Amino acid sequence: xxxxxxxxxFRWAFDNPTLNRMDDQAVLALDSNRIAVSTDSFxxxxxxFPGGDxxxxxxxxxxxxxxxxxxxxxxxxxxxxxxxxxxLSDLQTIVxxxxxxxxxxxxxxxxxxxxxVNKGKGDKLFINTTGIGIIGHDFVISGSNLQxxxxxxxxxxxxxxxxxxxxxxxxxxxETSIVSDAAPLHELVQVMIAAxxxxxxxxxxxxxxxxxxxxxxxxxxxxxxxRVIEKAVPVQSAVASACGLLGLDPLHVANEGKLIAxxxxxxxxxxxxxxxxxxxxxxAAIIGSxxxxxxxRVQLQTILGSWRILDMPVGEQLPRIC
Numbered sequence: 001x002x003x004x005x006x007x008x009x010f011r012w013a014f015d016n017p018t019l020n021r022m023d024d025q026a027v028l029a030l031d032s033n034r035i036a037v038s039t040d041s042f043x044x045x046x047x048x049f050p051g052g053d054x055x056x057x058x059x060x061x062x063x064x065x066x067x068x069x070x071x072x073x074x075x076x077x078x079x080x081x082x083x084x085x086x087x088l089s090d091l092q093t094i095v096x097x098x099x100x101x102x103x104x105x106x107x108x109x110x111x112x113x114x115x116x117v118n119k120g121k122g123d124k125l126f127i128n129t130t131g132i133g134i135i136g137h138d139f140v141i142s143g144s145n146l147q148x149x150x151x152x153x154x155x156x157x158x159x160x161x162x163x164x165x166x167x168x169x170x171x172x173x174x175e176t177s178i179v180s181d182a183a184p185l186h187e188l189v190q191v192m193i194a195a196x197x198x199x200x201x202x203x204x205x206x207x208x209x210x211x212x213x214x215x216x217x218x219x220x221x222x223x224x225x226x227r228v229i230e231k232a233v234p235v236q237s238a239v240a241s242a243c244g245l246l247g248l249d250p251l252h253v254a255n256e257g258k259l260i261a262x263x264x265x266x267x268x269x270x271x272x273x274x275x276x277x278x279x280x281x282x283x284a285a286i287i288g289s290x291x292x293x294x295x296x297r298v299q300l301q302t303i304l305g306s307w308r309i310l311d312m313p314v315g316e317q318l319p320r321i322c
Contacts, residue, residue, distance in 0.1 A: 001315075003213075003217075003312060021142055021143070021144055021221075022143060022144075022217070022221055023068070023069065023142055023143050023144075023204075024038055024064075024065040024066075024068045024069075024204060024205070025037060025038035025065050025066050025068065025069055025071070025131075025133075026038070027069055027071075027135065027142075033134065033135075034134075034135040035071070035132060035133065035134055035135065036066045036069050036071035036131075036132070036133045036134075036135055037066075037130065037131070037132055038062055038065035038066050038130065038131050039062070039128065039129070039130040039131075040058070040061050040062050040065060040128070040129055040130075041126060041127070041128045042054055042057055042058045042061065042126065042127045042128070042129070042322060043123070043126050043320055043322075044057060044165065044320055044321060044322055045123065045124075045169060045320040046165070046168050046169055047090065047094065047124060047125060048090075048168075049164055049165045049168045049169075049180055050164045050167065050168060050177065050178065050179040050180060051160075051161075051164055051179030051180030051181070051182060052097075052180045052182040052256075053093070053094055053097050054094055054125065054127055055093075055094035055095065055096075055097035055098035055101065055127070056097050056098070056100075056101045056182055057182050057256060057322065058078070058098060058127040058129045059076065059098055059101035059102050059105060059107070059129065059184075060101060060105070060182050060183060060184045060256060060257070061129070061182075061207065061256060061322060062076060062129040062130065062131040063076075063105050063107060063131060063184045063185075063186055064184065064185045064186070064205045064256075064257075064259070065131065065205070066131040066132070066133040066186070067133065067184075067185055067186035067189045067203075068141070068189070068203045068204055068205060068259065069135065069141045069142065069203070070135060070136075070137055070139075070141045070189060070190075070193050070200070070203070071133030071134060071135045071136075072133050072134050072135075072136060072186065072190070073105060073106075073107050073131055073132075073133040073186050074107060074108070074132055074133050074134060075107060075108055075109075075110050075131070075132045075133075076102060076107050076108070076109045076110070076129050076130065076131050076132075077109070077110065077111050077112055077113075077128075077129060077130040078098065078109050078111075078112035078113075078127065078128075078129055079112055079113040079114075079115075079127065079128035079129070080112070080113070080114045080115070080125065080126075080127055081115050081117060081122055081125070081126040081127075081128075082114065082115070082116050082117070082122070082124075082125055083116075083117055083118075083119060083120075083121070083122035083123060083124050083125065084116055084117065084118055084119040085119050086124050086125055090125075091125070094125065094127075098127075101184075104184070105184045105186065107131070137193060137197075137198075139197070139198035139200075140201075141200055141201065141202060141203055142201075142202060142221075143202050143204060143217060143218050143221040143222065144202075144221040144222050145201045145202050145222065145262075146201055146202050146218055146219075146221075146222035146224050146226075146262045146290050147201055147222075147224075147262075147264065147290060148224060148290055148291055148292040149264075149265055149289065149290060149291075150201055150262040150263060150264060150265070150289065150290040151262070151263050151264075151265055151268040151286055151288075151289055151290075152215075152226060152228065152260065152261070152262055152286065152287050152288040152289060152290065153260070153261045153262075153263055153268065153271065153272055153275065153284060153285070153286055153287070154211070154233065154234065154258065154259075154260055154284065154285055154287045155185070155188065155258050155259045155260075155261075155275060155280060155281045155283075155284045156181070156234060156257075156258050156280070156281060156282070156283040156284060157181075157234040157235055157236050157239070157258075157283055158206070158210065158211055158233065158234065158235055158239075158250050158251070158253065158255055158258060159210065159235060159239045159243060159248075159250035159251075159253035159254075159255065160178060160179065160180060160181040160236065160239055160255065160257075161180040161181050161182060161253075161254050161255050161256040161257070161321070161322075162210070162248075162253035162254040162255070162318050162321055163178050163239050163242050163243065163246075163248075163253060164178050164179050164180040165180065165254075165318070165321055166246070166318055167242070172242075174238055174241070174242050175238070175241075176237075176238035177238075178236075178238055178239060178242060180256060180257075181255055181256055181257035181258060182256040182257050183256070183257030183280060184257075185205065185257065185258075185259050185280055187278070187280070188259070188275065188278050188280040188281050189203065189259070191274045191275070191277075191278050191281075192261065192271050192274055192275060192281075194274070195267070195270045195271050195273070195274035196263055196264075196267040196270055196271040196274075197267065199263055199264040199266060199267025199268075199270075199271070200261060200262075200263050200264075200267065200271065201262045201263065201264065202218060202222070202261065202262040203259055203260070203261045203262075204217070204218060204259065204260050205255070205256075205258060205259045205260075206254075206255050206258060206259075206260055207254050207255060207256060207322055208254050208321060208322055209252065209254070209312065209313050210250070210251055210252045210253045210254055210255060210313070211233070211250075211251045211252075211255075211260065212249070212251040212252050212298070212310050212311070212312065212313060213252070213312050213313055214260055215228065215260070215298045215310065216298050216310070216311065216312045218260075218262065219295070219296050219297060219298050220296045222290075223295045223296060224290050224291065224292060224295055224296075225290070225291040225292065225293050225294035225295055225296070225297050225298070225299070226288060226289070226290055226291070226297075226298045226299070227288050227289055227291055227298075227299050227300075227301065228287050228288035228298065228299070228300045228301070228310060229287060229288055229300075229301050230300055230301060230302050230303050231303050232285055232286065232287045232288070233250075233251065233285070233287050234283050234285050235250045248318075251300075251310065252313045253318065254318065254321045254322060256322065257280070262290060268286065272284055272286065297309065298310040298311075
């Protein structure tokens with residue numbers, strides 16, 4: 001429904017060539033330079049979860065969106081919508097967390113806005129961030145740039161963020177602790193670009209809707225088909241068990257520290273090796289390929305060897321996840 005709302009209302013109302021690329025960021029030309037701009041709002045519940053909090057998430061999520069076109073993130077804005085009565089101690093913890101995350105990413109929070117709404121008119125705290133980065137290369141990395149025979153690479157194991165948030169929200173405990181994968185990916189991206197150059201055709205971080213939603217968006221934007229091998233998709237055993245217990249498909253669960261890349265066959269081995277040499281990509285894997293057949297459709301080869309359609313998630317399995 002969200003995908004449909006964006007297409008039918010917002011994309012229709014704000015129609016322009018930059019927006020219509022439907023990437024995680026806008027790429028803009030300023031004189032002889034290109035910059036990337038992305039904005040995101042964070043409404044996660046709970047605000048504190050295993051492996052992070054809303055402050056870290058706001059920084060990492062926006063840094064990652066800027067980085068997915070190969071840009072180097074430089075600046076952030078920060079807007080806070082605070083419900084009357086929210087704990088000042090918790091707010092300070094979140095702001096310090098944002099400060100430390102920004103410092104770790106090498107970005108500066110340069111401006112912002114604060115609003116307080118009446119008690120009962122909000123839900124504790126919402127944060128909006130906008131990121132700006134500089135693009136230091138001259139090739140195109142976009143969700144509309146996938147090519148037949150491209151290799152699909154996933155940077156690591158999936159579904160940890162969604163399950164970590166759900167476990168905290170619902171008071172669930174598992175035999176093995178599951179923590180969010182929330183992390184910045186800009187340094188991994190730069191390593192990939194150095195190894196793959198213009199062989200990297202697209203990158204996207206599979207957040208809300210997980211890997212399944214992201215692959216469907218890429219297939220639709222590029223008018224290609226994508227085929228994925230389920231047994232090649234890395235999933236931690238504890239996460240797989242939790243998903244099985246809860247009736248969730250890991251491919252539909254949100255991530256906050258992983259990326260998907262479509263890379264030319266000639267560059268794939270170099271890019272994969274570079275990713276595996278970096279801490280954020282140590283468990284990177286080739287999970288599928290792009291085909292000219294069945295444009296706009298994602299197909300999954302199951303563990304049993306049969307093929308099925310991997311659709312966009314129907315409904316929102318885990319609301320308020322980011």
